[in-house]
Amino acid sequence: MTDSPHTNRSTPKPNEAPKAAGIHPPDQSEIMIRVEGLRFQYGQRVALQDLTLSVARGELFGLLGPNGSGKTTFFRILSTALRPAAGTAAIDGHDLVQNPAAARHRLGVAFQSPSLDGKLSVEENLRYHAYLYGMRGAAMRRRTTVLLERFDLDSRRRERVETLSGGLKRRVELAKALLPKPPLLLLDEPSSGLDPAARLEFWKILDEMRSDEGLTVVVATHSMDEAERCDRIALLDRGRLVVVDTPEALKKEIGGGFLTLHANTDAHALAASIGEQMGIQAAVANGRLRLEAADGLAVAARLMEAFSDRIRSITLGGPTLEDVFLAKTGRRLYSDGGAP
Amino acid sequence: MTVEAGALRLPLVVWSLLAREWLRFLRQRNRIIGALGTPIVFWVVFGSGFGRSFRPPGLAEGMDYLAYFYPGMLLLVLLFTSIFASISIIEDRNTGFLQGVLVAPVPRLAIVLGKVLGGATLGFIQGALLLPLAPLAGIALNFGQVIAICGQMFLIAVTLSSIGFLFAWRTDSVQGFHAVMNLLLFPMWLLSGAFFPASGASIWIQAVMAVNPLAYGLAALRRVMYPPEIVANLGLVGMAPAMIVLAATTAIALALAVLVVRKSEA
Numbered sequence: 117m118t119d120s121p122h123t124n125r126s127t128p129k130p131n132e133a134p135k136a137a138g139i140h141p142p143d144q145s146e147i148m149i150r151v152e153g154l155r156f157q158y159g160q161r162v163a164l165q166d167l168t169l170s171v172a173r174g175e176l177f178g179l180l181g182p183n184g185s186g187k188t189t190f191f192r193i194l195s196t197a198l199r200p201a202a203g204t205a206a207i208d209g210h211d212l213v214q215n216p217a218a219a220r221h222r223l224g225v226a227f228q229s230p231s232l233d234g235k236l237s238v239e240e241n242l243r244y245h246a247y248l249y250g251m252r253g254a255a256m257r258r259r260t261t262v263l264l265e266r267f268d269l270d271s272r273r274r275e276r277v278e279t280l281s282g283g284l285k286r287r288v289e290l291a292k293a294l295l296p297k298p299p300l301l302l303l304d305e306p307s308s309g310l311d312p313a314a315r316l317e318f319w320k321i322l323d324e325m326r327s328d329e330g331l332t333v334v335v336a337t338h339s340m341d342e343a344e345r346c347d348r349i350a351l352l353d354r355g356r357l358v359v360v361d362t363p364e365a366l367k368k369e370i371g372g373g374f375l376t377l378h379a380n381t382d383a384h385a386l387a388a389s390i391g392e393q394m395g396i397q398a399a400v401a402n403g404r405l406r407l408e409a410a411d412g413l414a415v416a417a418r419l420m421e422a423f424s425d426r427i428r429s430i431t432l433g434g435p436t437l438e439d440v441f442l443a444k445t446g447r448r449l450y451s452d453g454g455a456p
Numbered sequence: 457m458t459v460e461a462g463a464l465r466l467p468l469v470v471w472s473l474l475a476r477e478w479l480r481f482l483r484q485r486n487r488i489i490g491a492l493g494t495p496i497v498f499w500v501v502f503g504s505g506f507g508r509s510f511r512p513p514g515l516a517e518g519m520d521y522l523a524y525f526y527p528g529m530l531l532l533v534l535l536f537t538s539i540f541a542s543i544s545i546i547e548d549r550n551t552g553f554l555q556g557v558l559v560a561p562v563p564r565l566a567i568v569l570g571k572v573l574g575g576a577t578l579g580f581i582q583g584a585l586l587l588p589l590a591p592l593a594g595i596a597l598n599f600g601q602v603i604a605i606c607g608q609m610f611l612i613a614v615t616l617s618s619i620g621f622l623f624a625w626r627t628d629s630v631q632g633f634h635a636v637m638n639l640l641l642f643p644m645w646l647l648s649g650a651f652f653p654a655s656g657a658s659i660w661i662q663a664v665m666a667v668n669p670l671a672y673g674l675a676a677l678r679r680v681m682y683p684p685e686i687v688a689n690l691g692l693v694g695m696a697p698a699m700i701v702l703a704a705t706t707a708i709a710l711a712l713a714v715l716v717v718r719k720s721e722a
Contacts, residue, residue, distance in 0.1 A: 195559045199721060220561035231556030235480045247472030248560040250465045292556070 126205050139347075139360050141172035148300055148332040149174045149194065153203035163189040164355045167203070171334060171348075173299070176326065178346035179336040180437065182449050186355040188304070191336040195225045195302050207300055221249070224293035228304040230285045231292070234278030238269055238288050241277055242295055247295035263291040267321055276423040283314030287321070294325060303335040307342060319345065338449065344438050353445045366440045373412030374435050377419070378428040386426050393422060401438070401448055408439070459572020466569075469562045473570025474577065477544065481578055491582055512652035519686055526593040527677040528540055528650025530586060531670065534579045534613045535645050539637055543630055544622030550628070564721075568713045572621050576613035583609045596680055604680045611702055612673040616641075618709030624717050655691045669705035672698040710711045 154167040166184040210218040409415035648670035676698040
């Protein structure tokens with residue numbers, strides 16, 4: 117991924133307070149989203165606290181965090197579906213609470229469960245959505261045609277949405293969100309439920325739309341692949357912002373080598389044995405062992421020697437965003453086995 | 457790009473939601489059959505079956521029960537459709553459609569009006585389609601009466617649709633709404649005078665009828681439909697109070713619906 121002009125490249129020192137890293141893009145005049153001291157609670161449970169960050173115009177910004185991290189709450193506040201308990205949030209200078217109508221005019225939202233009417237055709241879904249934004253007539257038809265072609269939905273325009281596959285529905289949802297030409301697009305878990313080919317297709321179209329229309333995109337995700345695509349990502353954990361930076365900077369900061377082990381037998385038992393015999397902490401996630409080692413090759417050789425019968429494979433690589441999350445929070449991004 | 461500003465936007469948004477409601481209705485054949493078929497079945501069974509043997513106390517001298525039940529049946533059609541329309545909000549919420557509407561820059565009044573008028577127009581048209589059956593019930597209507605009845609039916613449809621909306625907004629399941637339907641909407645119909653006149657009922661039922669807005673709507677319908685000598689014997693409230701109560705109920709229900717939608721954002 118190439119460096120974005122909007123991202124903060126200064127690599128923070130390890131002991132620095134986490135939030136010092138890249139909360140705001142350098143050019144303050146080009147801010148699309150500004151969030152300050154945002155807080156939300158469901159009854160007594162605090163879902164989001166003291167969230168401050170901003171997103172630059174044209175940026176692809178990721179919200180990464182496990183379930184319960186506050187990611188979805190933040191997403192819903194940005195989409196104006198929830199009102200914050202405290203703090204402010206503004207889109208293109210329009211406060212979400214003071215002037216929701218103006219903010220909504222600048223906002224396209226593609227929901228995780230598509231907000232489509234299955235009984236209506238693709239075209240009808242788009243038409244009635246356009247009306248909600250005050251769009252009609254020739255201008256609306258032109259925009260619809262452009263989007264249907266771009267999303268390769270032209271041949272499906274008269275088909276009822278309920279008959280479409282999940283991937284196609286997701287594309288219709290995206291076309292619908294982009295119909296009123298919003299400068300900001302919010303995407304909630306865009307690739308959940310999509311097969312790899314559909315995922316690639318989805319991101320290809322989105323990249324095209326970004327370069328064509330200078331779209332700012334905020335994507336809430338728990339997928340590493342998606343987070344890696346972002347210009348900057350915000351890591352959220354238990355309702356708090358952990359860090360904001362580029363994926364590269366985040367990974368570089370924790371540095372080191374990482375070994376991924378496929379166990380032949382019980383992964384947890386192997387992790388325990390490695391801890392006992394070699395004094396190395398191994399985390400188990402998705403049925404695999406992950407351990408940090410500055411001198412990865414030597415450690416890999418020692419592991420193979422000691423546990424050759426219990427290890428199917430060892431992969432040596434750099435840190436992933438999952439490692440970053442673990443290092444920053446002491447918690448795993450995915451609960452064991454729960455990864456997509 | 458044509459983007460309507462200000463005053464022009466409200467009708468466009470209302471139209472968007474209303475037209476969608478109609479398309480959905482026309483594409484679900486079961487709903488058409490259910491909405492039209494149910495009252496007809498009622499009519500045949502109640503009217504011709506025990507219509508001759510059943511005479512509720514208090515029914516005016518010389519009045520056939522079929523003629524008495526006919527406006528009640530119209531009311532039932534309106535009620536059924538408003539229930540279907542209200543259930544569609546719950547569906548909209550559960551399928552995710554509603555979230556797309558809520559984050560769009562639309563006045564909350566437009567959301568309420570779109571959904572309520574969508575259901576109300578559906579109900580109204582179905583009711584109007586049953587007007588040609590009036591002569592079979594021994595009710596002769598002239599053009600002026602038909603126009604007046606249509607106006608009243610539309611108002612009743614809007615009232616019922618608004619009340620349905622009000623309850624459906626906070627309900628997250630169709631099953632939950634059935635409780636509202638059985639405990640509130642259906643009894644409202646039953647105790648509107650649709651089935652039996654208030655004059656023959658016990659004191660407490662008369663009391664319930666006195667605060668039931670549907671009873672006023674029905675009284676207004678009856679006053680237009682029947683010849684004066686029969687109206688005089690039915691002990692109905694006057695036309696003016698009936699229409700005032702009906703209109704006031706509509707306004708209150710609509711206002712509450714807008715309030716509930718706005719409040720759910722806070």
